[in-house]
Amino acid sequence: MSDFTYSLPFSNDKLLKGIIYTLKDKDKYDVANLLKGASIEIAQGGYSYYDGHWGRNNAVAAYVTFHVNPDYKKLLDTPDIKTLLMTICDELIPADVGYDIKSVSISIDLTKDYDLEDDLILDLERNVNSVSYRIVHEILPEDIKIKGYQMAEVYTYLYAVENSLRLFIEKVCKNKHGEGYFQQIAVPRALQDTIRKRKENAESNKWLSVRGNELFYLDFKDLGNLIDNNWDFFKDYFPNRDFIIPKLNEMAECRNLIAHNSYISDTERNLMKTYYNVILKQITSA
Numbered sequence: 001m002s003d004f005t006y007s008l009p010f011s012n013d014k015l016l017k018g019i020i021y022t023l024k025d026k027d028k029y030d031v032a033n034l035l036k037g038a039s040i041e042i043a044q045g046g047y048s049y050y051d052g053h054w055g056r057n058n059a060v061a062a063y064v065t066f067h068v069n070p071d072y073k074k075l076l077d078t079p080d081i082k083t084l085l086m087t088i089c090d091e092l093i094p095a096d097v098g099y100d101i102k103s104v105s106i107s108i109d110l111t112k113d114y115d116l117e118d119d120l121i122l123d124l125e126r127n128v129n130s131v132s133y134r135i136v137h138e139i140l141p142e143d144i145k146i147k148g149y150q151m152a153e154v155y156t157y158l159y160a161v162e163n164s165l166r167l168f169i170e171k172v173c174k175n176k177h178g179e180g181y182f183q184q185i186a187v188p189r190a191l192q193d194t195i196r197k198r199k200e201n202a203e204s205n206k207w208l209s210v211r212g213n214e215l216f217y218l219d220f221k222d223l224g225n226l227i228d229n230n231w232d233f234f235k236d237y238f239p240n241r242d243f244i245i246p247k248l249n250e251m252a253e254c255r256n257l258i259a260h261n262s263y264i265s266d267t268e269r270n271l272m273k274t275y276y277n278v279i280l281k282q283i284t285s286a
Contacts, residue, residue, distance in 0.1 A: 009097070024153075062093075153269075185226075
């Protein structure tokens with residue numbers, strides 16, 4: 001009698017997330033990014049020892065298929081990447097499930113709609129993506145490439161917090177003063193000058209996208225300054241000033257480093273992710 005379950009204790013989506021996490025942990029950020037938006041499917045075969053030269057007693061053969069963006073199929077469908085994905089699947093699938101992974105396949109995702117009217121343009125985009133990937137892969141040092149992916153990931157966290165904070169401040173101030181709130185709140189002269197200069201810069205560079213209201217001309221440190229100068233409005237939403245202001249100042253420093261192509265350490269990256277969760281949870285519950 002078999003002790004195998006023949007069933008995953010988690011969903012395929014969670015397995016894919018685990019694979020992407022493991023790829024990043026192995027510094028394979030390029031492969032991890034190509035798998036974003038993909039899906040995974042596991043098909044069972046017969047008893048494992050009948051398929052190939054190895055197999056556990058009573059285990060079944062399992063075949064893993066990654067359904068990916070058509071633009072990325074050729075990039076992912078290589079022996080090295082498929083061997084890497086197969087190894088990771090073996091690591092993540094518990095032994096008592098009874099799956100012996102026999103192969104990994106890369107297939108285009110047919111569950112999503114793709115605009116095929118401009119075939120020539122799509123062809124060009126695919127070729128550009130493929131050529132760019134190969135050039136970057138060949139000429140860019142591996143450590144620089146990995147650091148680039150890491151910084152892009154952190155910037156996404158910072159972007160989400162910064163814009164969520166702007167919308168939060170807008171909502172709080174509108175509740176107090178209505179649509180004309182910005183003329184009613186305390187805005188230090190330095191912040192007024194910052195907004196004016198950035199508006200002038202945007203006006204002289206017509207190709208820049210429109211930022212929106214005044215809050216979108218302020219960055220982390222400016223937003224923290226605005227909260228600090230209008231603490232009576234915000235004190236009900238945060239435990240105290242030290243909960244929010246120092247965090248925003250630290251996030252501002254990291255954002256500036258990344259914007260100037262500098263590198264931040266694992267400690268700082270983990271801190272930014274922690275602040276992301278803490279701040280968004282706080283303003284959401286508020």
